[in-house]
Amino acid sequence: MKRQLQIKNGIAQGEWNGSGGMPVPPDDTYTFLDVTDRPDAQVGMLYDAATDTFLPAPVVPRTCVTKSQVISVLTPAEGQIATTSTDADVVWGMAQFQLADHVDLADPQFAILMTGLVSKGIVTAARATEIQAALAALAA
Secondary structure (H helix, E strand, O other), X not given: OEEEEEEEOOEEEEEEEEOOOOOOOOOOOEEEEEXXXXXXXXXXXXXXXXXXXXXXXXXXXXXXXXXXXXXXXXOHHHHHHHHHOOOHHHHHHHHHHHHOOOEEOOOHXXXXXXXXXXXXXXXXXXXXXXXXXXXXXXXX
């Protein structure tokens, strides 16, 4: 039985196992490559056609966290400051937080928010780094 990988945009996106010839690609952006004798070739890997090699897929850092995960890394005092502050920037940041479905740590607005918390003395630079590291560990 033959084993083929469906390649699109240099990524092995699907596998086909069957007898007979190659399956028909859905359009000209797909190709099928016979990998029957190449157990190292797997779905998700990058395919370099110039060298006929498969490479591991790049690791994509996860950057999204839920709002409850954000709250979980704050101390009670930090949470209280965030919810009771009358500072316009903090109130604006909390309004954005409440409207969001999730928090994307890679969003430039998140970096601006963290810098603002430090500049206003709400958290220290070291604590801001701890918060970011804790959220990065929770990211999905």
